Structures are given as C-alpha cells and as structure tokens.
Amino acid sequence: MPLELVRVTTGDGLRLDGSLRRSDAPADGGLVDAALLVHGTGSNFYGSTLMDAIESRLVGRGIAVLRINTRGHDGISTSATMSGGVRQGAAYEVLSDCRHDLAAWIAFLIEQGFSRLLLAGHSLGALKACYAMSEEPHDAVRAVAAVSPPWLSHARFLQSAKGAVFAETYALAKTLVAAGRGEELMQIEFPLPYLVSARAYLDKYHRDETYNVLALLPRIRAPLLAVFGGQEIQQNVAFRELPQAMEQLAAAQALPIEVGVIAGADHFYASARDELAARIDRWLRKQ
Template sequence: MLADLVDVTTEDEIPLNGAYLAPSITARRSRIDCLCFFHGDGGHFYRPLYLELGARLAAQGIAFLSANRRGHDIVSNGARGGALQGYAHESVDHARFDYAAWIELLQARGHRAIALAGHSGGAVRAVYTQSKMHFESVEAVIAISPGEYHHQGLIDLHGEVFVDTYQQAQSLLDQGQPDVYLRPGMPFGATWSARAFVDCFHPDGRYSVTARAQQTGCPTLFVFGAEECAGPQILPLCGAAMQRLRDAAYGHVTVKVIDGANHGYEGRDAELFEVLRDWLMGV
C-alpha cells in the first residue's frame, strides 16, 4: 500500500493531516473518482480499517483520502496560539470547514466527482456537511455507521441519565464554563466539553442524520453492522439511525446492513468494501 501523506489548513487556520491513495488502475466503473473520508469520534486518519478500505478502492480505480477532521483524538492542538481542538471540543458544524479544505486539495489533484464519506461520527459529518454546503464537485455521500443525534430519542433511550447530563452541560454554559469536561458514559463512551455536548445533542435536532439525509441532494448510502443495531454489541444510536432512515424511505437514499458486523467491522471489512464497491458502480 502506497500513500501520500498530505496536509491542509482550514480557512479558520486549523492544520489537518491525511493519507491520499491514488488509483492503481486507470479504468474505473463508477463516475465517482475519489472518496474524501473522515474517521470516527476521537479517532484519526491512519486507522487500518480506513487505509485498507482505501487500498481496495484504489485498486478499483477510485482514489481515497483518509483525512483528519479537527475532532481527531480526544484533545489536540488547533491553530497556533488558539484554543484546544479534538473531539471533546468539536462542533459537528465545523466539519464543513474541514471538508472544504480537503475538497480544495482533491480538486487541485484533478478530482471532479467526489463522494463525502465517513465512519461513525465522521459519517454524521459527511451527511450534515453536504446537506448544508451542496459542494458542486460532490456527487455522492457515504455514511458508515452514523448515530442518530435526536434529543427526544436520547431521552427515550437513556431517560434521566441523559436529561441530567444535558442539564448539567447547559448549566455550565450558563455559568460561563463551556470547557468543563463531561464523561457520562452515554450515549456512547466519549469525553465532551459542556459546549460540545449541548451542541451535539441540542433539542432542535440540528445534526439528525435522518433529517439531514433528506437534504443531501445526491445519491446517499448508509451502511450499518447488524451487531451494532441489535444484539450484545448494540449501539442504540446506530440502531435508531438505521430504523429511522428505513422508515423515511427517501428516494435518493440506500440503507444496507451487513450481517455479523459490529461498529468497527472487525472480520467484516471485506464485506464492507463489497457493499461500497457495488453501490459506487451504480452511482
């Protein structure tokens, strides 16, 4: 696997790194010529699952950029002399600046038919960003295992634990303490600042993948693992996203579920690639 290490700086001066895998063949059967792929929450671009997926797509003639978003790792440096970044401080809304910087790099490399893509929280950001920005060069969206950020749904799932945490975060904001860290253990294991928690799970549903999927304006694929939607490895937000998307039945949206796959697709990475490849050939 040969990859070019690349970097960009966003318009608000956040430096980001990534790995670009050029196509290893010139012919391809999809009109999509590149995936711009964001990692999951608190992760980073060099996770083996992403690089292996990229290598397989490159062998099909489709370039792959595995890219950091500003929410890489839990806490990280941002702009020189600026505030801390990392997932604990990240707003989903800021992903549009991150994707824009990477798209500019891809366009400079000649790509004109790009798919915004991502895994887990990166998938939420791919859907949200295209629903807001409608980038001219983006012709598809691929969302692998996003959660459904729906406030009332979280109350239904987690009851008082979620309500108490949300109220605590809002109270910290009201007291002028937005950067106090919270680690409530739900709706998934992560660390948030009070500001980030309120933003992420706001009652207005600003980041609901079901609502945003309706607005992408292009073919959109959602992939889930059966084990994250039900069973002992369930992640309730992923199961909720899968069911709500199926119920919505948008004409431009495809929902696929891979049997035996969990959130990390351990042992099911080949099946994940096959689903993406087959869908891309039909776009």
C-alpha cells in the same frame, strides 16, 4: 501506490493533516475518481483499520483515496493557527464546524485534478459527511457513503433505557455553560463513554436536534449509501430502528438512498471489513 502526507488550512484558519494515496490501477471511468474518508469520534486519518479496508478496495479499482483529519481528530488535540495553538479534538469540537474542514479537503482534491468525489465517513464522520452536504452541497461530490451514522436525537435519548442518565448529564452541561464553564471537561457515559466539554456536549445533543440525520437527508443532492452493523442496531439506541426510518423516509420522499445492514457486524465491522468495502464498491458500480 505512493502515499503522500498532505495538509490544508481551513477557511477559518485551522491546519489539518491527511494522506493521499493515488492508484496505479487504470481508472475505470466510473462515478468517482477520488474518495475522501472521514474518521469517527476521537479517531484520525491514520489509525483506522476499517478505513484501511475501504482504501485498499477503492485504490485497487483506480480510485485515489484521501484520508483526512477533521478538527475533531483524537480525543484532545491542538490545532495550529496563525495566532497560535487552539484546543480541539472530540472533546472540544463544535460539530457544525466540520463543514469548514470538508470544504477545505474537497477543494484540495479538486486542486489535485480530481473532479468526481465520493465522500465517505464512519460513525460521527458519516454524520459530518451528511451534515456538510446538507448545508453546503458541492457539485464535485457525486456520492456519499455513510457507514454507521448515529441518530443524534435528544427526544429518543430521553425515552431510552438510559434516559435518566442522559437527562442528568445534559442538565449538568447546561449548568456549566450557564456558569461560564463551557470548556470544562466531563467524563460521560451516554450515549457513548468519552471525555467532552460541556459546550460540545450541548452542541451535539441539544433538544433542537440540529444533527438529526433524518432531517439532513432530504437536503443531500448526491446519491447516498447508508450501512449499519446488525449488532450495533440491537445494542445501541443511537442506531436502533434507524435503517428502517431511513428506508421509510427515502420511499416517502423519493430520495436516492440505499440502506444496508451487515448481519452480525459490530460498530467497527471487526469481522466484516472486507464485506463492508465490497458493499461500497458494488454500490458505486451501480450508480
């Protein structure tokens, strides 16, 4: 199972890197012949042991796996362009730009001869997969696996136990952007602790709720699996009640969505990675 280091240039001119592992196992003729795996906030194509487990499972049944960087890879990074380096990473990314990244990687897989794709992401990567397929659906994407997509809801965050902290941080970000200091970095604590620019914070958590996953799901044509960890649902407002809300939405609108919860699993599925990979595998076989 040779590993190839690969590279694409997005439609708006950013260079992104990834790895492609082709399978030596005979293809089983199932729903997909390749999978595109999207990292979460501040991660990258090579650092996730969670993605290692998913990759191993899929390659073992004859599915090639492409692990990718988006422009939001790592905390802060520099992306190469024709006009020089551009600051990117989780601290600076505008989430809607993910559609350029995923479109480039989908085109790459098609150029490699694959035609039936699974688009799978973890955490913010899962939300990126949902957003991209809701905005720019692609016929080659036959299935979407969203592992712990966060519920980015301005209203819910305000109503949470950390609502006052969120309101204060949001107000600070608005003040900085209004003063022309949108690229200034803030060390935030909610909804997760990380370093982020004021502009990027407003983009993700704006009151317009552009990235509210429940608003995205009805526009996704491909069948979708959503998986959550039991611990994260209990401990994090970004996931609390989301599995039930997804199930209710799917039932009300007859959407091809399956929702699962792995009891006891945390956000990174530290003790349940094999179970997570097996669940994705079983779901694909049912489609």
